[in-house]
Amino acid sequence: MRIYRVKNYDAMSRQAANIISAQIILKPDSVLGLATGSTPIGAYRQLIDRYRMGDLDFSGIRSVNLDEYLGLSADDPRSYACFMRKNLFDAINIKPENTFIPDGCATDPTEECARYNQLIRALGGIDLQLLGIGNNGHIGFNEPGDCFAKETHPVRLTENTIAANARFFSSVEEVPKYAISTGIKNIMQAKRILLIASGTAKAEALFSTICGPITPAVPASILQLHENVTIVADEAALALVPDQTEEPL
Numbered sequence: 159m160r161i162y163r164v165k166n167y168d169a170m171s172r173q174a175a176n177i178i179s180a181q182i183i184l185k186p187d188s189v190l191g192l193a194t195g196s197t198p199i200g201a202y203r204q205l206i207d208r209y210r211m212g213d214l215d216f217s218g219i220r221s222v223n224l225d226e227y228l229g230l231s232a233d234d235p236r237s238y239a240c241f242m243r244k245n246l247f248d249a250i251n252i253k254p255e256n257t258f259i260p261d262g263c264a265t266d267p268t269e270e271c272a273r274y275n276q277l278i279r280a281l282g283g284i285d286l287q288l289l290g291i292g293n294n295g296h297i298g299f300n301e302p303g304d305c306f307a308k309e310t311h312p313v314r315l316t317e318n319t320i321a322a323n324a325r326f327f328s329s330v331e332e333v334p335k336y337a338i339s340t341g342i343k344n345i346m347q348a349k350r351i352l353l354i355a356s357g358t359a360k361a362e363a364l365f366s367t368i369c370g371p372i373t374p375a376v377p378a379s380i381l382q383l384h385e386n387v388t389i390v391a392d393e394a395a396l397a398l399v400p401d402q403t404e405e406p407l
């Protein structure tokens with residue numbers, strides 16, 4: 159694991175964008191695994207700025223998102239499909255037909271999961287998987303449990319996640335209770351993983367991820383077994399992790 163300890167959210171966003179930009183430049187037809195939530199928004203803004211400056215070209219990039227709420231259509235402003243259009247896709251030259259997100263309105267979620275797994279395989283796998291982390295240690299919507307979830311699957315969200323994500327809805331009651339998430343196996347099969355985190359709310363989860371035992375009770379702890387993981391996190395998020403700083407690129 160390579161850990162970059164940076165000052166704050168802006169520095170985290172810049173450093174994450176540096177890594178994603180390098181991936182795009184070195185492999186213009188990369189498959190990027192993308193994440194939602196507040197954490198990646200700054201990195202997405204950086205990528206948009208670099209695209210506008212003429213420094214990045216997304217025309218050959220394919221993207222697969224980690225997850226989607228069940229019951230929200232791609233047009234629903236609260237869906238992750240809408241989040242991605244608003245925060246990244248509509249502002250860059252990625253081809254809409256090259257962006258993939260599980261269908262939250264699939265009539266048969268299990269079938270949708272199988273289709274999504276097949277899609278990731280057909281794309282040749284994920285070159286760089288961007289991850290945020292839930293304050294309970296979840297990655298994607300892989301919630302703490304008794305075993306590591308495998309491939310894309312329907313999930314019941316924990317009360318913790320529902321409460322944490324209520325800020326994107328008008329009330330906690332509106333937050334969907336179920337989602338479709340790619341699994342730990344999909345994530346672990348990515349060639350490279352970039353996990354980003356900011357703020358004290360993530361400190362315990364990050365400590366357990368990096369320093370704790372590998373356990374499905376902390377889904378992100380499995381990342382200790384991946385050979386190419388980079389964590390970019392700010393001082394607040396890394397407050398409990400002993401300092402072994404590497405200088406940012």
Ligand SMILES: O=P(O)(O)OC[C@H]1O[C@](O)(CO)[C@@H](O)[C@@H]1O
Nearest residue numbers: 194195196197289290291292298
């Ligand atoms: O970046 P945030 O908003 O703290 O969310 C953290 C995590 O929670 C999710 O948004 C899902 O709850 C993940 O996609 C994300 O990695």
